[in-house]
Amino acid sequence: MSITKDFLPKHENMIVYQDDEMFRINTDTMALGEFLYIYKKDTVLDIGTNTGALLLYASMFNPKKMIGIDINEKALELAKKNMEVNNITNVELIHVDANEYKAEEADVVICNPPYFETDPKLLSKDEYKNLAKHEGSLNLENLIKIIRRNLKNHGTLFLLFLTSRLTEVIDELKKNKMTVKKLKFVYDENKELSNVVLIKAVKGARPGIVVEKPLIISR
Numbered sequence: 001m002s003i004t005k006d007f008l009p010k011h012e013n014m015i016v017y018q019d020d021e022m023f024r025i026n027t028d029t030m031a032l033g034e035f036l037y038i039y040k041k042d043t044v045l046d047i048g049t050n051t052g053a054l055l056l057y058a059s060m061f062n063p064k065k066m067i068g069i070d071i072n073e074k075a076l077e078l079a080k081k082n083m084e085v086n087n088i089t090n091v092e093l094i095h096v097d098a099n100e101y102k103a104e105e106a107d108v109v110i111c112n113p114p115y116f117e118t119d120p121k122l123l124s125k126d127e128y129k130n131l132a133k134h135e136g137s138l139n140l141e142n143l144i145k146i147i148r149r150n151l152k153n154h155g156t157l158f159l160l161f162l163t164s165r166l167t168e169v170i171d172e173l174k175k176n177k178m179t180v181k182k183l184k185f186v187y188d189e190n191k192e193l194s195n196v197v198l199i200k201a202v203k204g205a206r207p208g209i210v211v212e213k214p215l216i217i218s219r
Contacts, residue, residue: 003078010034014056015085022075025053027217028196031186032112032160033057035198040064045106045150047098047113048138052079054110059088063108066091069101098138098146105152113143115162115196140165140172148176148203157201160186163194179205184212190219 002021008014009030018024033054038044038061046054049068058066066088070076073095083091094101138146140161147157157178161169163185170180182200187193194214 008033008053008056011056011060015082016051016053016056017078017081017085018051019074019078022072022078023050025051027186028112028160029053031196031198031215031217032110032158035160035184035200036061036108036110036158038063038108042107043067043104044108044110045069047101047109047111047143047146047150049079049093050075052082052093054112055079055088055091056082056086058108058110059086059091064090067094067103067106068092069094069096069098071095071097099142101146102149105155106150107152107155109147109151109155109157110159111143111147111157112160114138115140115160115165140168144169144172144176144178148178151178151203153204155203157199157203159199159201160196161199163197166197166199169199173201178203179207180209181205182210182212185214187214187216188219189216 003017003019006016006018008016036057038058040062042063043065044058044063046068049070052068055066055068068079076093076095079093178201180201184198185194186196
């Protein structure tokens with residue numbers, strides 16, 4: 001285990017301890033964190049919280065309560081440290097398989113899930129990184145069902161996923177009574193096509209979508 005002290009991208013007042021064995025903050029984390037909008041009355045659920053970076057972004061809105069769940073107990077130990085060092089107390093961290101989680105319904109669900117379809121050729125020897133990158137039992141269909149049962153009616157989902165699988169995401173959301181309300185495509189400045197897309201969806205909402213200007217990531 002090699003723990004290093006870092007800072008939340010664009011927010012150097014937020015300290016983040018990371019471990020080389022865990023999935024580290026990347027441009028996906030930053031893009032989703034900056035895409036969030038949360039009200040002070042909200043209860044926020046972060047599915048697959050890892051070391052808590054997205055909870056740190058969410059904390060800037062001063063929500064009523066935050067919950068982070070993850071199957072990786074070691075990651076949650078670092079998440080706890082990251083909450084403590086940033087003086088965040090309105091948070092509950094739970095070691096649980098997301099497939100089995102059901103508690104109070106949240107106003108907001110945040111999720112930066114493993115979005116690569118499981119291919120044995122792509123799996124590394126690192127169990128933790130496989131959990132963070134590859135679907136496994138937390139495939140897209142199961143993930144959206146988990147979100148639906150843990151999100152209040154008219155509650156909001158903020159999700160990042162592969163652009164190449166956007167039609168799958170929209171189909172699954174529709175099956176589960178969630179409507180895409182906003183899209184923001186993310187581009188690497190050195191690549192022609194968008195790799196990931198930011199999605200805001202609302203449970204039980206009427207149709208109507210806004211596509212924001214794209215986010216261009218400079219390397």
